[in-house]
Amino acid sequence: MRLDIYKTLAHKGKTEEYQVTPEITEVSHTGATYPICDRQPFELFVSNEGGTNLFIKGETTVSVMIPCDRCLSDVSVEFPITISESFQIKDEMIVTDPEENSDLAEGKEIDVDRILMNEIQLHWPDKVLCRTDCKGLCPVCGKNRNITECDCDRTVLDPRMAKFLDVFDQFKEV
Numbered sequence: 657m658r659l660d661i662y663k664t665l666a667h668k669g670k671t672e673e674y675q676v677t678p679e680i681t682e683v684s685h686t687g688a689t690y691p692i693c694d695r696q697p698f699e700l701f702v703s704n705e706g707g708t709n710l711f712i713k714g715e716t717t718v719s720v721m722i723p724c725d726r727c728l729s730d731v732s733v734e735f736p737i738t739i740s741e742s743f744q745i746k747d748e749m750i751v752t753d754p755e756e757n758s759d760l761a762e763g764k765e766i767d768v769d770r771i772l773m774n775e776i777q778l779h780w781p782d783k784v785l786c787r788t789d790c791k792g793l794c795p796v797c798g799k800n801r802n803i804t805e806c807d808c809d810r811t812v813l814d815p816r817m818a819k820f821l822d823v824f825d826q827f828k829e830v
């Protein structure tokens with residue numbers, strides 16, 4: 657959602673509390689898109705310091721559905737988010753720095769969803785597992801080994817060992 661903060665921009669030295677309701681539905685990470693499975697309304701504190709600086713602070717939690725690295729089943733991954741951003745203000749308008757945070761706020765509005773998206777991307781986990789001992793998918797038949805244990809032979813034969821076994825077989829024939 658985009659939050660209109662004109663009230664705070666006009667109130668030099670004031671801190672105001674806004675109730676925000678995120679509308680973010682998905683987040684992209686390294687080329688893929690993941691659905692948001694949980695988000696909550698939260699309070700955002702917006703301070704106008706001397707009519708020149710704007711500080712925003714808030715805390716919330718967003719959960720994203722990410723497939724398990726091993727078995728690909730959906731995992732709801734919780735992202736605790738701490739928002740702490742500052743902007744410059746001029747003539748009761750937010751001055752955006754094109755190099756830094758230009759997409760987070762503009763004019764008299766703060767893009768709350770964009771801020772949440774950035775935070776999620778910054779704290780993306782290296783590894784996502786449905787459980788620490790996830791057995792993953794069988795490389796032979798592709799079944800989820802947490803659900804069904806298959807009879808596939810998953811021992812990868814070392815080619816040198818295979819040669820040795822051939823020789824062994826020859827000996828047997830003699």
Ligand SMILES: [Zn+2]
Nearest residue numbers: 724727786790
């Ligand atoms: Zn798994």
Ligand SMILES: [Zn+2]
Nearest residue numbers: 794797806808
């Ligand atoms: Zn199998």
